[in-house]
Amino acid sequence: MTFKKQHIVFILIAALVLGFAGAYFGVKLAQPDKQVKEEKAEVPLIKGDEEVEQPENMDKVVQAFGLIKKHYLMDVDDQQLVEGAIKGMLGSLDDPYSTYMDAETMKNFNETIESSFEGIGAEVSMVDGKVTIIAPIKDSPAEEAGLRPNDQILTVDEESVEGLELAEAVEKIRGEKGSEVVIKVQRAGVSDPFNVTIERDDIPVETVHSNVKKIDGKKTGVLEITTFSENTATEFKEQLTKLEEDGIEGLVIDVRGNPGGLFNAVEDILKLFIPKDMPYVQIEDQDGGKSPYYSELDTKKDYPISVVIDEGSASASEILAVAMKEAGYDVVGTKSFGKGTVQQAVPMGDGSTIKLTFYKWLSPKGTWIHEKGIKPTIKVKQPDYFYSNPVQLENPLTYNHTGEKVKNIQIMLDGLGYDPGRIDGYFNKQTVEAVKEFQQDNDVKVTGEIDKKTAGLIEAQIVDHIREGDDDQQMEKALNELYK
The missing domain is CATH 3.90.226.10 (2-enoyl-CoA Hydratase; Chain A, domain 1)
Known part of the structure; x- marks a missing residue:
């Protein structure tokens, strides 16, 4: 990978990976503290007991603090400035895995490492400034909803997450079991973003x-x-x-x-x-x-x-x-x-923690x-339908239509055993017949057109088909090659 990756592990629990590559949302999304724990190695936390010599220009930091406190137009809390300075130092490292977690973030993390969580169940990270899914948790609402690695989260309940820190985005995804969250997702290879509605639930920690x-x-x-x-x-x-x-x-x-x-x-x-x-x-x-x-x-x-x-x-x-x-x-x-880096968590004495890259x-x-x-x-790649994308429609797709949405429907129909004749995005007569066959098998009005209801049923069945693992070519290959 050539892009920069910023990772915090947050599990989007009720109200939301050595370490984690990202964060869990209860989105559970991800757990910041859990990520830190995972990255611990049985190696010394600090090399020796020597103190770090204070740089000559440290007075410059104090001068900036005083200047802001005395002359800035608005009132500024001392703690805000101190924590901002720490975040600035870590940010200057250009290391997405070295981060600062304030006392509240640490408190939330500690609450998420119990026996279970509430949330959507996905691990997320910050990639090129975008909140990005690393992996949905097995049997979680996120997995059931069809979220997949590298999905970028654009909005949460119609509120943009652009410019937010990962922890702030996670806060928006948090919520109680039974509540719903609508996430707008941009998927690689898909021109238009789409919405995914997810009902938060308990996320067990069986691993x-x-x-x-x-x-x-x-x-x-x-x-x-x-x-x-x-x-x-x-x-x-x-x-x-x-x-x-x-x-x-x-x-x-x-x-x-x-x-x-x-x-x-x-x-x-x-x-x-x-x-x-x-x-x-x-x-x-x-x-x-x-x-x-x-x-x-x-x-x-x-x-x-x-x-x-x-x-x-x-x-x-x-x-x-x-x-x-x-x-x-x-x-x-x-x-x-x-x-390929290892981080360790260093408590700062007030409930906050710096997670710093110590090793490769x-x-x-x-x-x-x-x-x-x-x-x-x-x-080994999975079948094409494993990589198909949700289709959100304002108007039905019909005979002679072309485009990305038609192609995705064709791929999914083919994966479900309905032969569309082609999977190039042209809605031909054989695709019409495949749609009719699907509609008849699912007690839907037989029109041969793809409306919202038909598209939703096709997508739901594809998600179930993937989760059942019937066409898991990677696992099948691993098993079949085992004894050769």
């Missing part, structure tokens, strides 16, 4: 999900990690043990849409798979010194393993994926997000994936 599949008669375990939080490693070990006791002959680890999390959580998981003859990660400090981290594992597992990633896999997910890749395991999917993390072989991402060993 590991497991199931067993039969592949060529072989019992195969699948472990999906949605984020790396405080209990993730424990949950992972417990569920892996159950799968092994159940006699699995292979394993797929799925970190698609996983924005990252706690450094220690991914460490503890990698210690189960990466033998002690190679590091599972390296940490590089500001002087270029590298510290490799090793497990105590003698040998690899005696069954094949692969990892599935996508563009929503970031931070701790990438630590896991690249370590497994360099250990010789297959990584299946599409290129990951690309976050490197792959076992010393590669820095920052803003580049991880290329899979087996590249």
Whole structure:
């Protein structure tokens, strides 16, 4: 990735990823504090006990403070100026991951790391000044509504979020369970933005999900990690043990849409798979010194393993994926997000916190994936309809119409098993027949035209189809390649 990324993790909970690549909205969207926790590494917080020498021109800061207090037209609170100075220093670093969280933001974050949250359930970040979805949380309202990685949020309940800090945008998305929020989204490849109405709900914090599949008669375990939080490693070990006791002959680890999390959580998981003859990660400090981290594992597992990633896999997910890749395991999917720095939270003594980039993390072989991402060993995209977009209509689409909206409808119809004849955006006679067939199957007036009701039904069924995973080509490829 070549663009600048600014990330805070906020979970848009009732009233809203090492670290997170972004923030959760209860939008849950994202949790600022959770992001900080995830980025902690077992390394010294400060190098030595020496004090930092005060620069000669620090008096200039005090002079500016006095000038504003004495002569500025309006009254200004002292705290506002002090916090503004801190934000200004961090902003001058040109590092989107180094941020300041005031006492209120920290309080909100601490409230969002309990057993569950209320919100829409999506992890967000600031990318090129735009509030951007990194990944919706599994089984969340955001996922059900069809939000996807790289969606940009333009407005919340018709109020623009342009120019707002990420925390301020998150505040607008917060709300109680059962309440609705309307988010205007701009999606890459779509010329017109569209509205998504989401009903906020409880967002559970279960981070590991497991199931067993039969592949060529072989019992195969699948472990999906949605984020790396405080209990993730424990949950992972417990569920892996159950799968092994159940006699699995292979394993797929799925970190698609996983924005990252706690450094220690991914460490503890990698210690189960990466033998002690190679590091599972390296940490590089500001002087270029590298510290490799090793497990105590003698040998690899005696069954094949692969990892599935996508563009929503970031931070701790990438630590896991690249370590497994360099250990010789297959990584299946599409290129990951690309976050290769480690932040630590430094309390300021008044309830506020500075989250500052202290280190780079490197792959076992010393590669820095920052803003580049991880290329899979087996590249697989999902079917076209996984990347289709909502269609918002003022007037029905009919025979002979052309354009992007028609193309999206054709892609979705094809994904649902209705043959439109083409998917190039021309509403031909075969598309008319496909629409009629869909309408008849769904007890809708059969017209062959796409009105708001028909478009809404098609979109809802596509979202359900994706969530059910029936055509999950990435997972299918990972499973089928496992025993080759």
